[in-house]
Amino acid sequence: MKRIGVVDTMFARVDLGSIARRALGESGTGFRVDRRTVPGIKDLPMACHALFDEGADLCLALGMPGRAEYDRTCAHEASTALQAVALRAGRPIVECFVFETEADGDRALERLARARAEAHARNAYAMLFRPRDLAARAGSGRRQGFADAGPLRRRRPAGSGA
Amino acid sequence: MKRIGVVDTMFARVDLGSIARRALGESGTGFRVDRRTVPGIKDLPMACHALFDEGADLCLALGMPGRAEYDRTCAHEASTALQAVALRAGRPIVECFVFETEADGDRALERLARARAEAHARNAYAMLFRPRDLAARAGSGRRQGFADAGPLRRRRPAGSGA
Amino acid sequence: MKRIGVVDTMFARVDLGSIARRALGESGTGFRVDRRTVPGIKDLPMACHALFDEGADLCLALGMPGRAEYDRTCAHEASTALQAVALRAGRPIVECFVFETEADGDRALERLARARAEAHARNAYAMLFRPRDLAARAGSGRRQGFADAGPLRRRRPAGSGA
Amino acid sequence: MKRIGVVDTMFARVDLGSIARRALGESGTGFRVDRRTVPGIKDLPMACHALFDEGADLCLALGMPGRAEYDRTCAHEASTALQAVALRAGRPIVECFVFETEADGDRALERLARARAEAHARNAYAMLFRPRDLAARAGSGRRQGFADAGPLRRRRPAGSGA
Amino acid sequence: MKRIGVVDTMFARVDLGSIARRALGESGTGFRVDRRTVPGIKDLPMACHALFDEGADLCLALGMPGRAEYDRTCAHEASTALQAVALRAGRPIVECFVFETEADGDRALERLARARAEAHARNAYAMLFRPRDLAARAGSGRRQGFADAGPLRRRRPAGSGA
Numbered sequence A, B, C, D, E: 001m002k003r004i005g006v007v008d009t010m011f012a013r014v015d016l017g018s019i020a021r022r023a024l025g026e027s028g029t030g031f032r033v034d035r036r037t038v039p040g041i042k043d044l045p046m047a048c049h050a051l052f053d054e055g056a057d058l059c060l061a062l063g064m065p066g067r068a069e070y071d072r073t074c075a076h077e078a079s080t081a082l083q084a085v086a087l088r089a090g091r092p093i094v095e096c097f098v099f100e101t102e103a104d105g106d107r108a109l110e111r112l113a114r115a116r117a118e119a120h121a122r123n124a125y126a127m128l129f130r131p132r133d134l135a136a137r138a139g140s141g142r143r144q145g146f147a148d149a150g151p152l153r154r155r156r157p158a159g160s161g162a
Helices: A016-027 A041-053 A069-089 A106-129 A131-135 B016-027 B041-053 B069-089 B106-129 B131-135 C016-027 C041-053 C069-089 C106-129 C131-135 D016-027 D041-053 D069-089 D106-129 D131-135 E016-027 E041-053 E069-089 E106-129 E131-135
Strands: A002-009 A031-038 A058-063 A093-097 B002-009 B031-038 B058-063 B093-097 C002-009 C031-038 C058-063 C093-097 D002-009 D031-038 D058-063 D093-097 E002-009 E031-038 E058-063 E093-097
Touching (some): A002 A016, A002 A041, A016 A031, A016 A058, A016 A106, A031 A041, A031 B131, A041 A069, A041 B069, A041 B093, A058 A069, A058 A106, A069 A093, A069 C069, A093 A106, A093 C041, B002 B041, B016 B031, B031 B106, B031 D131, B041 B058, B058 B069, B058 B106, B093 B106, C002 C041, C002 C106, C016 C058, C016 C106, C031 C041, C041 C058, C058 C069, C069 E041, C069 E069, C093 C106, C131 E031, D002 D016, D002 D041, D002 D106, D016 D058, D041 D069, D041 E093, D058 D069, D058 D106, D069 D093, D106 D131, E002 E016, E002 E041, E016 E031, E016 E058, E041 E058, E058 E069, E106 E131
Parallel strands (some): A002 A058, B002 B031, B058 B093, C002 C031, C058 C093, D002 D031, D002 D058, D058 D093, E002 E031
């Protein structure tokens, strides 16, 4: 039984943790979720650290930085620390940040946040249980929350002669 | 008996450490506060490090960066180092920075600083003693010092049929 | 038998991992390739970490950051973490990033990505097996993916008297 | 007998190390100074590291970054590394940087550099020998080199009823 | 017999490693040089790491970042990692970067690169063998590659009465 840590924030304006947990549950079985909520994104790294200490095999860190330039700095600092925590633990953290500036209007932002949290949760599941699913999509221009960009060149069917 | 480290600076223009200590005291019991004051925000990380060495379970690092662009760089450097200190100790640091540019006029800035220090102190208390209080507010758009942003979508009461 | 880890992403719009593996194969023998695919560039560092744990002597980390300013921040964070992972392992990571803004049009971007992945793969091979080939090109203005810049001053043939 | 490391640079245009050593001597007794000079600010971190290895209880790192944008980047890199060195040693580094852009004209810049080095030296002394002096000035808007900003609100005398 | 590691890049447009080695040789004796060449500046840190592992007492890392904004980011990442490598080894790395934007025209850039590499090589020698030479130049406004800025205030001869 694998363990997936899910950490989100009170600062976020969408309940990303619940969305991610649901998407994980719909992806498959063989794991249990340990969930934590912290005040803001800068508190995510040490919450992941604690979850790794308790046995998590992977953590999903979810947050919604605000609109100010300073919020981007905070996101950068949180991100850097998440990488350091993962390295210390020797286990991956899947980071899912949604910036308030990425969408116009509350509805669009909420939809984006929901779609991105679901996509990252599915990725987290694949990283633990189905790494070959990821390998099959190498270089395919996948996006999380927005429409996929797709590959720059269509792959030709094997033996097409082109 | 838990121990909470509270560190503030001589550079700050509001006595954030005293405000935080008072707010901690009003939040509950079961802990004692170890307080330190350092010259500026870049001295906060090693003061937290020393407090962790002496047994602190969590540190609250409070500072007020100035108005210059360089002050933002200093805050970023302090922040990065606070994350590294927390990771080394395996215990969280709650960072509370108030930028002079965040409010117009001394009164407004003082009110903001006070409100933010109180909010972060309450969060620190909850992280140690009432993590479920945080979980209950996941994704609810909480802010520290300013009015809460609130969730993007009102949560509907259970069974509302909407 | 040396081992080379090759990690690429689903986010990239060109199958950089396959291109790199092919270029490695054309460079020589004496190694085997372990390949992984992760969702995005921020997931590259921990994938390299895992490959080093499994015995890789060098990792090649390939990614294509998007067009937004935030993508540049992500690339910077990934880069910083790749350096930390290499240092922890005591073995090098060759980073190959292709930014969408580096070329106009899909065809040019695809050509650039392909050429850069091939060049970095050849460099990785030389770092492991032919370090003297690198030494012979010191200060010669080599580029990966674009035309070489060349040395600032033509080297004169020995004994030319000029 | 405590030991204070003092490191400055050849790049600086004021002999900050001598100024700091004098100010330390005027602050009190009970310590000895180990001084080093390095080429530039990026060499300060490893000089502090060596001084900690030789027994320093605290280091004072003094430098004067130049006017170019790149000099600010170098200062940031030096700063980040000074924090890492302090954390590794478990002992504080007091950083004293004076930017050439902070004052107009050589005389003003020289005065600023002198005043700041003296202020940081006094702070370093207080951190080692008189931490209560720092605590008494919490939130009082102290500056190093420039006039103090002062607290946002005058503290009222105890029992003033206001 | 001390050992000095000298690492340069294929990306650079001047053979900085050879220039540095020559300047080291002209500075004195008592050391031997271990030289490596890597593809680009981001590969310098792990090459220094390997040289420290093989016994280097100091490394000289030489590179020429290109003209694009992204090249400045790469230089920053390389710099940060060089500091981390030095700290891990407990031995200094002298960084010598020459940006293509620092001079107009190939000849001027080549002269600058040559002069800076020589100056840093002499500094490296002094750090290992003649630290008092550095101390004698504290605060004297030394530059590498450009003309010295000089001290802000002329030092008066001892006993001049002024």
